Amino acid sequence: MRRKVILSSGNKHKVKEIKDILKNMPFDVVSKDEIGFEDFDVIEDRETLEENALKKATELKKLVSGIIIADDTGLFVDALDGQPGVYSARYAGEHVSYIDNNNLLLKNLKNIPSEKRTAYFKTVVAVVLENDEYFMAEGILNGKIGFEAKGDNGFGYDPLFIVESTGKTLSEISDDEKNKISHRAKALLNLKERLEKVAGENISSK
Template sequence: MLAPRLVFATSNPHKLTELEAILAPILGEDAVSGLIAPMSDFAVDSPVEDGATFTQNALIKAHALCEATGLPAVADDSGLAVDIMGGAPGIFSARWSGRHGDDAANLDLLLDQLRDVPEALRGAEFVAAAVLVRPDGREFTEEGRVRGRLLQERRGGGGFGYDPVFVPEGSTRTTAEMPSEQKNRISHRGIAFRALAPRIAEVLQAR
């Protein structure tokens, strides 16, 4: 079994699967399989994410993981920015309801807050920052954004987070109704990681 050459700052299996699916068509299956390890494979505590932006929080995670493991580290931070809420939940998207990672509660709260907002004012965008930090201290950052609108109720059983209520511009389906390949082609995280892919390739293809 190959030793990992890159560590991903997540314990969320959905995110690791998504990252591998995004990178495989660009780098090749062999270049991805088994070479990216989640942080849960290491005894590493999650750092306090006290940045003011998605990029700052992603860098905090990547630097902490790189320092703890000695491996290049990739991290992302992403969320939903709702126009009428001034960009909230934003960096607090994963813990909007008060408990980190409770997708159902976060979505319930958001839908309740937007209950009386008409469709014309339900614009929003998904935002993602993807970063790579190497042991020599070099940083590489990219950002992806996808505009869309929010429904008043859930649709679709795929995806995670706010996917069941987000309809990207030009689509009639939520990102939770899309096959994973289609979602990855248009998603904010897909855009950010594809832009970062050449830097990730340098790490994975290193001998």
């Protein structure tokens, strides 16, 4: 019997990305929305990505059976002392659009030259097993912030984030390419060996 993995995110872009990355793993991967938890939401009020990711995973674990995967991602801009960081999703305020966040970022970097617009994305993924054991991993993608949005394949800060190794924004590259180099892909790749081990184990709930 295949084990079920439930993603704590309701973000369709993020869910698709994670499903694509895990598609060759021997799990049935579903999002919380697909199993009737569209209204489930967790206030991300912790001080670190690690704490937020684990909070999202453990809160959903209280409601469902299966392996829970939750992540938290931040964009850290050197010229802004690491902002927006843990507040990336709500940089311009609560319930704002991606465009609102991007516009504020561009405004705050208005007079910063290209060579000083270095930044990195960091994703932390938390996995909580059926027996409440958990483990975590992170992935980092280095780059810099452009002066204008480019590309239409992506979400969040992707149109502004120029990948160090390609010279293109995350929105200018294909899903397949992104899933090989992205911060989220790296975090999940760092978990792959552990997840493969989990796939072969018979772990019962407490």
